[in-house]
Amino acid sequence: MAHPQVLEAPTLSAQNDEQDANRHLANYHPSIWGDFFLSYASHDSMEADDDNKKHQKLKEEIKGMLADHANKPPKEVLELIDEIQHLGVSYNFQSEVDEILEIFFEDENRWNLGDDDGDADLFHISLQFRLLRQHGYKISCDVFKKFKDSNGGFKASLVSDVRGMVSLYEAAHLRVHGENILDEALAFTTSHLDSSSMAAHDQFSSSNPLAEQARRALDRPIRKSLIRPEARHYMSVYQEDPLHNEVVLAFAKLDFNILQKLHQKELSDITQWWKSLNISQKLPFVRDRVVELYFWMKTLVRVYFVEAQWCERKYVPTMEEYMAVALLSCGYTTLASSSFVGMGDIATEDAFDWVSSNPKIIKASSIINRLMDDIVSHEVLNIIQVMSPVVAVMVSNKNHVDGSA
Structure with missing residues (x-):
């Protein structure tokens, strides 16, 4: 049985050097992904259909085992x-x-x-x-x-x-x-x-x-x-x-690769949009993290821009102003909301209304999360150190799983 083929994600040496000169906020470097996802090659339709048929067949086999x-x-x-x-x-x-x-x-x-x-x-x-x-x-x-x-x-x-x-x-x-x-x-x-x-x-x-x-x-x-x-x-x-179990392993590999292709296609579309707007050149103080932001929600994008504006204007917010934005930018509220997705009948409209009302348990957790993050980020740790390994596993074409058995 062949081993999964795991190669490295793009390295910092592949970045465009001229972009570094435009980045004056905390020495943020350009995205390590660069144009990586622009070269995405979609599945041949016949190949995709074949994969989907195999996926469905194996899925039914496993359902039979469970039944x-x-x-x-x-x-x-x-x-x-x-x-x-x-x-x-x-x-x-x-x-x-x-x-x-x-x-x-x-x-x-x-x-x-x-x-x-x-x-x-x-x-x-x-x-x-x-x-x-x-x-x-x-x-x-x-x-x-x-x-x-x-x-x-x-x-x-x-x-x-x-x-x-x-x-x-x-x-x-x-x-x-x-x-x-x-x-x-x-x-x-x-x-x-x-x-x-x-x-x-x-x-x-x-x-x-x-x-x-x-x-x-x-x-x-x-x-x-x-x-x-x-x-x-x-x-x-x-x-x-x-x-x-050969059936389970084959299904897991195929399922992983199909989902990975979906991520790659979506990221290709998003990267093309980002490049066409030339955001990283027009707003050099914004962290060039479109790939990582793919995994987050619009709320985070908005508050990141507020923080970027504060830095560009050299404005020091009050504690109250800072916490109103920082409790959102830490991502805890977004994660709490998105955790309801896919939970079936449990995730009722009332459940979403509740989590969206920022109840005490969410607010308290966000405060803890935010302050713990700030304690670490005073050393100017870049978000890419956290997100890149996850993104690499989920979307990098170089991390394709060998489906042979």
């Missing part, structure tokens, strides 16, 4: 759901996954994963807990008490179960305030999953995909990851697992 959940071992069903979520394609099967997890939550006896102390399955119990918590079910953390010893600590024998330890580590990130057992689980798994502690275990050899999963989890747990970059990484690990 047959009652005839499959519960552990196999949980793993299938985890795989399609980790590979970033679960949005294609939202109703099917919701239905299955509701059954898991309401009929625990039917989905028995081994409740006896001698038969407790750390991996699957942790996985079930995490999946249910991710979908909003109030499953009790008491399910982990069976893994404690007589002294109140987690059993030492668990350390040799690397797969289970990684699963428990990921589950512990779904804890809420007061769940001490999950606080202990996070400390326990973190201390034993580092490379020095696990080096003695055969499962943790550098050639084992499980070792890479553990290292990745310690660096960036699923709970704190962005779906598409994490999916792009996981494809490389998942395809090395001898037990991986």
